[in-house]
Amino acid sequence: MTNYKSVFGFTKEPFTQEIRTEELYMTGGLKAATERFLFAISIGAVSVITGEVGAGKSTALRYGVSKLHPSLYRVITVVASTGSCLEILRQICMGLDVECKSLSIAVLLKTIRGIITEIAQKKQIPVLVIDEAQLMRLEVFAQLHTLGQFEMDSKPILPIILSGQNNLIDKLMYYTSKPLSSRVVGRSHLEGLKSKDMSEYLKHHLEIAGIREQLFSDEAILAIHQGSGGLLRRANILAKTSLIAAATEKCHMVSAEHVRIASSEII
Ligand SMILES: Nc1ncnc2c1ncn2[C@@H]1O[C@H](COP(=O)(O)OP(=O)(O)OP(=O)(O)O)[C@@H](O)[C@H]1O
Ligand SMILES: [Mg+2]
Incomplete structure (x- = not known):
């Protein structure tokens, strides 16, 4: 395969x-999501970020976390699964660097x-x-809000x-998720990029x-925007x-035809 990096002179x-x-x-979406992310944390609440596959959700989380100074915040990151409550609680323990083998919720x-x-x-x-x-699972949504709740104290301390x-929104709307969803103070939805922003991106x-x-x-650029719907990973x-x-064709400019060839290579 042609070494495209040297053809164009990429350093990385x-x-x-x-x-x-x-x-x-x-992007506007990243800025808005970060503001809501930081606001929810500042008041001990819940914030929700949604978006299509590859819209930049995990990246927005990474960016938000990078704004939290490690001396002031202890961030516990978890990639959820379809597992039971027990599993997610174990993942949270792992995120807190504690080993807990108990089978009791x-x-x-x-x-x-205790660690919080x-x-x-x-x-x-x-x-x-x-x-x-x-x-x-819905049972996990029903349980999650209790993590930051302490006996006789209604003030939650875990954003x-x-x-x-x-x-995710459908699951939060379910009645058993209400205790958690009632704490949501910021909802961001990451859209695909608009066609006018694709060139700059x-x-x-x-x-x-x-x-x-x-x-x-x-x-x-137009073909990439149309082929990706503005979604960043696909773009x-x-x-x-x-x-x-x-x-491969020794061209120094990418044409719509090159994008068409690229589209035929991906699903
Ligand atoms: N603000 C940004 N600036 C530059 N590149 C970005 C930005 N946001 C996302 N990307 C690029 O888009 C890719 C996809 O983003 P990301 O993995 O965050 O999407 P996602 O919404 O979490 O996808 P999934 O639904 O599959 O989890 C990233 O790997 C990154 O290369
Ligand atoms: Mg992701």
């Missing part, structure tokens, strides 16, 4: 998954509450961040950020990888595959 791999938080492209809850209290006593704010939350695909990724000029023709894959198609 372009359009990577592992983009650093300092290098993110600031009550014991796990007590352990977690210790964190709060050290003047740190614990924050629970759950990605792929749409996978969680929770939930992120997931759109059906692609240029931004090229710049991070060492290229200052636009390598995508206007028609190619990245189309952009990178079409760069390879252009390099």
Whole structure:
């Protein structure tokens, strides 16, 4: 395969998954989600981020967390599964670096509450961040709010950020999820990029990888926007595959035809 990186003169791999938080492209959605994320944390509430597959939800979580100074916040990140309450509580224990082999939900809850209290006593704010939350069973939604609740004290001290695909909202609307959903103070939905922003987005990724000029023709940008619906992961894959198609033909500009070739390679 043609070494597309040297054809175009990239100094780094372009359009990577592992983009650093300092290098993110600031979309309106990312800005709004971060503001709500930080507000919910500041008042010990719950914030929800939804969006289509590849819209940038996990990246938005990563960005939000990067704004929390580690000396002031203790962030517990969990990627949810379809498992039982017991499993998610064990994952939270792992996130807190505690081993808890108990099979009792009550014991796990007590352990977690104990550590949360210790964190709060050290003047740190614990924050629970759950990605792929749409996978969680309804019984987990029903239980989750009790994590930050302490006997005889109605003031919750555990802000929770939930992120997931759109059906996360359906699960939160279910009546057994009400105690949790009633604490939601900020809801963000990440949309695909608008067509006018796609050019800047692609240029931004090229710049991070060492290229200052636009390598995508206007028609190619339109084709990438149409083929991805503005969703970032798909746009990245189309952009990178079409760069390879252009390099194979020794072209220094990506055309709509290169994007068409790229589209036929992906599902
Ligand atoms: N603000 C941004 N700036 C630049 N690139 C971004 C940004 N947000 C997301 N991306 C790119 O898009 C890719 C997909 O984003 P991400 O994995 O966050 O989507 P997701 O919504 O969590 O997807 P899934 O539904 O599959 O979990 C990232 O790997 C990253 O390369
Ligand atoms: Mg994700």
